[in-house]
Amino acid sequence: MSQADVTMGAHSALMEEPAFRVPAKKMAMWLFIIADSATFAGCLVAYGFIRNATPNWPRPFHSITNVALMTFILLTSSLTMLIGVRSAQKGDKSGAFRWTMITALAGILFAGLHLREWMGMIGEGATLFTNPWGTPLFSSLFFSITGLHLLHVTGGVVALIAVGLRYQGGRYNADDLEITGLYWHFVDLVWMFVVPLVYLLNLAH
Amino acid sequence: MTTAEEHKSNGVGKDVGVYICILVLAGIQFVIAYQDISASQMFVRMLIVAIVEAALALLFFMHLWENRGLKWFVLIFTVAVILGMQYGWTDSFRISEGVQWAK
Numbered sequence: 001m002s003q004a005d006v007t008m009g010a011h012s013a014l015m016e017e018p019a020f021r022v023p024a025k026k027m028a029m030w031l032f033i034i035a036d037s038a039t040f041a042g043c044l045v046a047y048g049f050i051r052n053a054t055p056n057w058p059r060p061f062h063s064i065t066n067v068a069l070m071t072f073i074l075l076t077s078s079l080t081m082l083i084g085v086r087s088a089q090k091g092d093k094s095g096a097f098r099w100t101m102i103t104a105l106a107g108i109l110f111a112g113l114h115l116r117e118w119m120g121m122i123g124e125g126a127t128l129f130t131n132p133w134g135t136p137l138f139s140s141l142f143f144s145i146t147g148l149h150l151l152h153v154t155g156g157v158v159a160l161i162a163v164g165l166r167y168q169g170g171r172y173n174a175d176d177l178e179i180t181g182l183y184w185h186f187v188d189l190v191w192m193f194v195v196p197l198v199y200l201l202n203l204a205h
Numbered sequence: 206m207t208t209a210e211e212h213k214s215n216g217v218g219k220d221v222g223v224y225i226c227i228l229v230l231a232g233i234q235f236v237i238a239y240q241d242i243s244a245s246q247m248f249v250r251m252l253i254v255a256i257v258e259a260a261l262a263l264l265f266f267m268h269l270w271e272n273r274g275l276k277w278f279v280l281i282f283t284v285a286v287i288l289g290m291q292y293g294w295t296d297s298f299r300i301s302e303g304v305q306w307a308k
Contacts, residue, residue: 020274034279038286045290048248064235071231078266079224086217185266192231192258196251200238 029179033186036152040190043148044197047141051201058133059204060126067199070113071191074153077106078188081160081181088167088174096177100164103184107157114150118143138202145198152187159183223265230258 019027051057061067084099121142125132131139163180166172237250264270269279 020272020278022272022275030275030279034282034286037283038290041283041287042290045287064238068235072228075224075228075231078262079220082220082224082266083217086220182267185262188266189259189262192227192255192262195231196234196238196255197248200234200251201244201248203238205239205241 023175025175026179026182029182033182036186037190040148040193043145044193047145047197050137050141054135054137056134057202058131058135058138059202060121060133060138061199061203064200064203066113066117067195070110070117071195073106073110073113074188074191077103077110078185080106081184085174085178085181088177093168096174097164097168100160100167100177100180104157104160104164107153107160107184111150111153111157114146114153118146142198145194149187149190149194152190156184156187219265223261227258227261230254230261 018024022030080099081103084096084103087099088096121139126139126142128140128143129136131137159180163172163176167174167177234251234254237247237254240247240250242250263279264276269276
């Protein structure tokens with residue numbers, strides 16, 4: 001056995017198995033997701049307590065059409081992301097790129113609908129500090145929570161386009177696309193809690 | 206075996222099935238919103254549906270189902286943080302018990 005073999009053996013003995021047998025990049029994304037879920041949970045729990053503690057909480061939403069459409073688009077974008085990752089894992093590079101860009105497009109559409117809704121509310125006099133329907137806390141919390149989510153969607157769209165282009169160029173592989181997909185699914189997952197708590201519980205009856 | 210290879214054998218069919226389930230659950234949330242029930246009942250029902258939706262997304266869209274160790278790590282850590290927030294904040298007790306805000 002050569003000296004090189006002995007050295008290599010010593011190094012491999014020192015190398016630890018990755019945590020939960022998950023690659024480091026993927027583990028980093030999971031840790032980010034856990035931390036970010038705590039941020040959103042903090043916002044939503046605070047919103048819940050403030051909503052309960054505030055008498056005459058406003059219920060300004062008269063239609064569910066826009067939020068239903070936004071939900072449908074975001075949920076569907078998770079499916080297109082999955083199809084993109086599956087394509088990448090099968091080696092279908094053009095298919096993976098196409099589905100990733102469709103996902104990004106869905107994200108842009110979601111953001112557009114969200115901004116249109118914001119503009120409508122701002123047009124009615126609702127801002128971060130004023131609310132024509134009652135307590136200003138409603139507007140503050142609504143714009144803060146949906147704004148934080150919209151920021152995540154925007155970041156996700158940028159990440160999807162950047163990773164998709166680099167995957168197409170051969171600099172990233174299917175694993176990188178899957179890790180970006182994890183983030184996108186998380187954005188979708190957060191929306192599943194934002195819709196009932198922020199929109200549906202404030203629907204006018 | 207790389208992460209990509211691990212998932213290669215699973216088809217898109219399962220993904221579409223889970224997607225339809227989540228879509229139906231989202232639809233149920235919208236139906237609950239129009240029920241003639243109290244806000245607290247509505248909150249509980251919607252939250253239960255949202256948790257089921259999130260669990261499906263975590264297990265199948267984010268592939269936690271295939272990694273037992275990571276699944277428990279994510280579950281225990283997240284639940285501990287949320288429970289910590291629910292029961293650890295002094296002012297949350299003030300609000301839920303109707304006590305005045307500290308001046």
